[in-house]
Amino acid sequence: MTRRTLILSGAAAAGAQSREALYLSNLDRCQPASALSRKPRRGHWRMLDYEAEGIKGVMLVAGQNTGAPEIRYAPAVTGRHEIWFGLRSYSGVDQSQLDVRLSGDKAFTRVIHRGEDRGRLDEYYWKTADLAGQEIVFRQRRRQLVPGDPESVANPCAGAWLAYIKLVPAGGTAERHEKRLYAHHDAWSYTYEFRPTTVEEIRSELEPFRDTDFSRIYWEGGMGDRMYLPTRTGVPATDHWIEDPYRVGDRLAAETWQAWKRAGIDPFRTALEHARSMGLEFHATYRPAGFHFPVPEDEWNTGGLYDRHPEWRGRDKQGRVTPRLSYAYPEVRKAALGFIGEMLAYPVDGVCIAYNRRPPLVEYEPPVVEAFRKKTGLDATKLDDRDPRWLRSRAEVLTAFMRELRAVAGAKPVTAIVMRNEAENLYFGMDLEAWIREGLVDTIVPYTSAERLLSTADSWENPADLDFFVRITRGTKCELAPNMMPRVMPPETYLRRANGIYRLGVDRLFFWDTNARYDFSPSWSILRRLGHKEEVRAWARSGSRAVARPGRKLLKLGDWDLTYATPG
Incomplete structure (x- = not known):
């Protein structure tokens, strides 16, 4: 599902204006299709239907033993956009982690979800880039413990729960930096x-x-x-x-x-x-x-x-x-x-x-x-x-x-x-x-x-x-x-x-x-x-308000209604 909604982006740029955000929640479109599966399978990303406040789609999940391969998503947009990810973690000791890069980048970066609420999708800002001709590349993080065997199941992986990609038009002006x-x-x-x-x-x-x-x-x-x-x-x-x-x-x-x-x-x-x-x-x-x-x-x-x-x-x-x-x-x-x-x-x-x-x-x-x-x-x-x-x-x-x-x-x-x-x-x-x-x-x-x-x-x-x-x-x-x-x-x-x-x-x-x-x-x-000293001072003058942590409540995951809670 591709969803458009008007939001106030709390992006990296302070004082962001209201802009139309594009939510890419149809992650079953990732390629290669052979790397995706509806059932948990080693070497595959699991496709999991979900619903959250204002959005539904297909989430990608990889567990600690999965060894999921590199996959790509083509957003099919042009121009500069802020790139955000909707993330979830299974628990505090299983923080969702992803290696991410654009197809034109020389290296991956590591995104680590710090959320503790399994019933929430948190939105993390990654970066702003011109997406013309670009694909977003994801890779599961794996730690090679077994010498000489990078594919061994004994090499633990970081869990990953990616619900959607959010793109916010950023205009043609590059973000200003104050190099302090x-x-x-x-x-x-x-x-x-x-x-x-x-x-x-x-x-x-x-x-x-x-x-x-x-x-x-x-x-x-x-x-x-x-x-x-x-x-x-x-x-x-x-x-x-x-x-x-x-x-x-x-x-x-x-x-x-x-x-x-x-x-x-x-x-x-x-x-x-x-x-x-x-x-x-x-x-x-x-x-x-x-x-x-x-x-x-x-x-x-x-x-x-x-x-x-x-x-x-x-x-x-x-x-x-x-x-x-x-x-x-x-x-x-x-x-x-x-x-x-x-x-x-x-x-x-x-x-x-x-x-x-x-x-x-x-x-x-x-x-x-x-x-x-x-x-x-x-x-x-x-x-x-x-x-x-x-x-x-x-x-x-x-x-x-x-x-x-x-x-x-x-x-x-x-x-x-x-x-x-x-x-x-x-x-x-x-x-x-x-x-x-x-x-x-x-x-x-x-x-x-x-x-x-x-x-x-x-x-x-x-x-x-x-x-x-x-x-x-x-x-x-x-x-x-x-x-x-x-x-x-x-x-x-x-x-x-x-x-x-x-x-x-x-x-x-x-x-x-x-x-x-x-x-x-x-x-x-x-x-x-x-x-940005003036932004820091303005925040203090305005009463030191809590910083926005964008995200949304997760309502359904697979066939489980998360609003129906039982202990244990």
Whole structure:
């Protein structure tokens, strides 16, 4: 059934006008027809009749064991349209997921339904595109767990419930973007989750940023001596020496990197080139504390610098060895700069140091304790841990590293992801005011306002928590880009946090692990255009109303009347 109705579209563009929407609910028209079945069959999409408020049609369903093939739908329209999908999930632990692309696209994108109500169809905005001559291509998501057998039934699939496609005419004017947003991608978690082995799958990780307010992607290239690119001197992410990976995802990640190596695929270069093709700046990101990890990741750096140079390890206040390499040793800083240099050998737009993971980088190592004693005549091990004289002296280590980094990076912008306030930064050896004063950093990203870098806590609920960062960057060439946490938030929370930050005069926003956020839910529809400061302010002035979550009640599914409810 093809249905036309007049609606108020709550599309990605705020202030959308009333437009005639085309509902394509006859999904039994998908091709090839041989991929469709009225009964549940492995390797087929199940066609299921349904009725919902104001619409009825044929839904496509694929289960966790189905292994449904790629199918195409020809919408037979021309011109620019917003493309929406009517989705359902079976339950909270079986979130409906689809890989989607247009026939002219270079890569799929991943749409994840976050709804909990099985009696509702939610409408998710995907993107706006000219549909002349285009088909919409769908693919069930499958995770290959069985080595060497991608078709095995033991490879679990994500459930999928697609009820209809909604098309809304968008006119000839392209959506305006205000490029204030910065995204981060850890370049590893998708290998753990999905086992990608092709160039296309790497591109898919970047496609959601197309036609959004994002201007930069911070893509990780390494941590410590573990590198996420074809490395000359570091430890590769192939993990081929690990006989018994602890988690399934660890094995899948290793298989991914080994497959890329065999195929001659450089994921770092692939990501860089695709980001550039989309108009995104590409900033290489490095975790300086990644030379050693706790169990069960302790095998990741086998044979690396931590194993080969125990004399470079950290020391605590009592002189005991700690499980990390210390930047108090010039040799460690030189090694880190060498790994960063491997990333800078690519035509990247900047470099970022992610200090927000596994601090500290300097403790009570003999060189830094002795330097303090010579300068002050005091024994640092006898002072309070937070004695400002000691902390200022110890901070000279990372200031030296930042000077060395600036020499290596040259004119390329340097970003630092840092702690929550002045005291915590100084405690972990970071004198941000000195870095800014000497021109060693171009962008400061406070990771969170929560203690101990807690990723699950709300950040910047009180915008005044950013006062220190606003003060030290005001009137300088260093910009401030606060990070918003946690990774997943309701759309209203994104708007509220952004409004509070913008009111401080801050002009940039940062999002750690954006690959955990771009699900095309209502939250992503807000986040993707959160650079529109005036829209954010207008929302706040209008009373911070709830963001529309378009959809409709599901009335009948197959032969079951969903208005007739019984327990169990």
